[in-house]
Amino acid sequence: SISNCGDWGEYCNYLLNSFDFEKEVMEYFASIFKIPFEESWGYVTNGGTEGNMFGCYLGRELFPEGTLYYSKDTHYSVAKIVKLLRIKSSLVESQPNGEMDYDDLIRKIQRDNEEHPIIFANIGTTVRGAIDNIAEIQQRIGQLGIKRDDYYLHADAALSGMILPFVNDPQPFNFADGIDSIGVSGHKMIGSPIPCGIVVAKRKNVDRISVEIDYISAHDKTISGSRNGHTPLMMW
Secondary structure (H helix, E strand, O other), X not given: OOEOOOOOOOXXXXXXXOHHHHHHHHHHHHHHOOOOHHXXXXXXXXXXXXXXHXXXXXXXXXXOOXXXXXXXXXXOHHHHHHHHHOOEEEEEXXXXXXXXXXXXXXXXXXXXXXXOOEEEEEEOOOXXXXXXXXXXXHHHHHHOOOOHHHOEEEEEOOOOOOOHHHOOOOOOOOHHHOOOXXXXXXXXXXXXXXXXXXXXXXXXXXXXXXXXXXXXXXXXXXXXXOOEOHHHHHHO
16 A cells, blocks of 8 residues: 655655655656746646646635636536635636637626636647637736736646647647646556546645645645555656
């Protein structure tokens, strides 16, 4: 029973873990998603839903009264996450190709008079593989007079997160392009025999949700607490 409980970057008194491997996995994903490793934190999750919840959770903790905006082509997990987090939300129309309707996004942010929107962007929708334009979203929100530090942007890259880093001239999708967190699947393009995922976020935002756990002598920043110690080995 290999259990990765808590933060792979800290000592844990449960020694049968794969923390050293998980750290190297996170170094790799920080690299391909274009964020300095020391400015990032993330972990190997149970799958895409947990990564999406982690991103939405960070956004809500940063902006407790913020509204989550996601398109009609977004993965079904987000409707569950909205209920679990009890977060305000607004469904945005999609374009025929599955991409977010940016005009409708802006209309709804204005309608809600939302000063701190939490944006859920798709980097490869489930049915059409559509990629929401991160640059367009940021430009449009900037035109509303909302500063970049005043809203949150999560990228659900479960489908295309292991494609775009390896192609020429990919659409904007990573931290260098302006996102705050990203989730990718480990059992889709990578092909892990056990369902899993990877989530990466900005360390300064993750530190807001860290809690100290006495009996393992460590901090926990994850959704699930005890985690599969085998999947980081497969990702490694």
